[in-house]
Amino acid sequence: MPAPAEFLKFIDDNASKFVARLGAAVAIPSVSGDGSHRPDVFKMSAWLDGQLKDLGVTTKLVDLGEHKMDGQTLPLPPAILGRIGDDPKKKTVLIYGHYDVQPASKSDGWDTEPFTLVVDEKTGRLIGRGSTDDKGPIMGWLNVLEAHKALGRELPVNLRFCFEGMEESGSEGLDDLIKSESAKGKDGWFDGVDCVCISDNYWLNTTTPCLTYGLRGLVYFKLTVSGPARDLHSGGFGRMVHEPMTDLIQVMSKLVAPDGTILVPGVDDLVSVADAEEREIYEKLDYSVQDVEDAVGAPITISNDKATVIMGRMRMPSLSLHGIEGAFYGPGAKTVIPASVSGKFSIRLVPPQTPELIEPLVFAYVEQEFAKLNSKTKLKIENLHGGKPWVADHKHWNYEAASRATEAVYGRLPDLTREGGSIPVTLTFAESLGVNVLLLPMGRGDDGAHSTNEKLDRANFIEGSKLLGTYLYEVGAVKA
């Protein structure tokens, strides 16, 4: 069942208004990973809750308690549960999104203020932190709701919402909520849910829509080496004392090779080697080495072989070194011996890897490599957070509905992909509700979700809003 023409027209006619709403959302710097922004995350929850209520959604803000971050005890931002529609004859779709964002500051290299949505008329880009990850998609759902309210049309399905404010910082508290709500059955907010739709990932390239049926897991580590009681002057103490930076860099250099091979024994070994048949799946995707180069803006792929590069994201684990906390990071030249430095790195996981399997491998190896240094500095290794990888049945009616909707809006069938990122909640929904979970991306592969100059193309925002609505009509038409 295609979406009604008046719905599609309403989205087009109200595009400017929808962009303005996205701008209002981006303007709230709801950075969950920085304690000083916690009030902004709460502000964002209140703003979103207000929008949902205005559009007829019954909501509940669920207090998820508090947590410790960087020595502070902070209140967790609430989960927003919502429901609209209770027709037992209709399918019930659960929508997930997150209203928190990654850190961003102009000094990171942004061309514009990250928390001011800039509409670049020339390129059609909507630039700002959260534009594509994940405020744009959430606004997409609001756009669908607004269209139906304004047109006086009933939604083709019952909707349930679950929006969180800690996705970028490990989704603390959410798993327990989803499990307990799921276990409540008829008394829970997720009663009767037939499928889940999450719009929090991206097309492979900049032109081909896709549906995503797999995600890598993640385990994030903080590796701290401590020495003196305070920072020292390298002139005064260089070559008198063991330096934490020297030791940390030694250990960090043992984690991953320049070609991406993970050097922690046992980690890569858990994953099977792709055979010729499997390689062919990746060879066929509408994605090329050139697409990757275009997306990252430089010819730096780890291989010139298409399948190898794509499998690097879709079916291989990866280890990235993100940075060092506590060392000199500014411009200029500071001759400091930092007292305590923390290397941050994470490993993206694919089946059958899990955080529980990987953590002991990393801990043992890091401790062993540190011991080899014979240093008097102290080592501490922490697992900050993690999530298992996930793979879904892409022949389920939920995927077929999304495939038809994509064809209706974009005029072509979507690629079926597995994604390199982690949305741990995906697995929680799949396991707790026992229903099919679909990842239906709105943005393009070059959106730069966790990067500087994050953007969502205006076309993807508007056509993507149509896609979300059309998907609901296709689900509504599925035979029970």
Next chain:
Amino acid sequence: MPAPAEFLKFIDDNASKFVARLGAAVAIPSVSGDGSHRPDVFKMSAWLDGQLKDLGVTTKLVDLGEHKMDGQTLPLPPAILGRIGDDPKKKTVLIYGHYDVQPASKSDGWDTEPFTLVVDEKTGRLIGRGSTDDKGPIMGWLNVLEAHKALGRELPVNLRFCFEGMEESGSEGLDDLIKSESAKGKDGWFDGVDCVCISDNYWLNTTTPCLTYGLRGLVYFKLTVSGPARDLHSGGFGRMVHEPMTDLIQVMSKLVAPDGTILVPGVDDLVSVADAEEREIYEKLDYSVQDVEDAVGAPITISNDKATVIMGRMRMPSLSLHGIEGAFYGPGAKTVIPASVSGKFSIRLVPPQTPELIEPLVFAYVEQEFAKLNSKTKLKIENLHGGKPWVADHKHWNYEAASRATEAVYGRLPDLTREGGSIPVTLTFAESLGVNVLLLPMGRGDDGAHSTNEKLDRANFIEGSKLLGTYLYEVGAVKA
């Protein structure tokens, strides 16, 4: 000739006022290494110039031109030249100091606001950025001038001053000024200078005054590895592309071993191995492994042998990794692949090493190690600044005068030391003027000059002001 009793009494009687003046100096955040603070460096120059003029010093602010820092063209803060006294029968002493400071922010781990001088009545510490490096010593000279002005006493020597505002950032422009003023002879500001006194280093420990006759040189490198056009999300691109952090960490790990051995071939080899006789000199110094542990607040010396540890600072080169610019440095967990990262490291040099000898060794080695990685990222290595090491004749009358002054004020003869830090201007004065240069420290070994919670003990500030004045009387009494 001992200093007059009324001078010493004046210093004691006006101690609170002197501490307040140091507080006013610390309150100006004259950070030369951060372009955003450049106006504060200028403010500091104007403040110091005003103080000198009030105390009867004829001054000239010398424009040193401009320089490029982090992509900006910035005006260099002026050198302040000063003169007071022109008696041909007196010796003429040239005083050097620097009015700029290292970067500091509370978030680095300071217990107090770094640019507010905190007087800790319990410990007697004066805590603030620049308290000991190098505003305290400059204030010491102002205290001496003020005492003589207030008491209506003539100074026992002619004084010349040279204060700069770029010491913490390579002393840009100063060398040329010193060389040209020195070359002017009778028309220059340094005409007739008999010796130089610099107070910009520290006692070895917390109890024994010292005179310093040697300094290590420095060469500071910035090692940049660049890959994608912008930061990437590790989920989206991990194991698809070469990551600059991976490659940078690999190269940085090849520079120095945990025990301090410099791994760049040829660097350590330039320095002779100490024989038994030379080791004995270091064995005899009033300094112990325990003193080092106390100064740094942890048992992390690279050896348990006293001479090895002391030689590590005084007669061996050292290589320290200071940090990384461009990577994730905040608290929390950010899953970024940084686009371009710059490792900062420096090598402290001892004779016969010079920046000119070391730079090609480092460049060649870094390029060779990077080439081994077989990565498509790009490498750039820069020499940000440097200075040669310096050793003076410690049997010169300038040192003997300072030795007698130390005995008069502190009741004990000073240790004779070589220092691990770099004050490149020392060598410039020695070479340009052809006179003896003395380093006469005011602060203690645990002051934390470039560190968090930098401090100067009130006792060192006050007794140190007496020492500077007494030194002038001892120089004044030296036979021509």
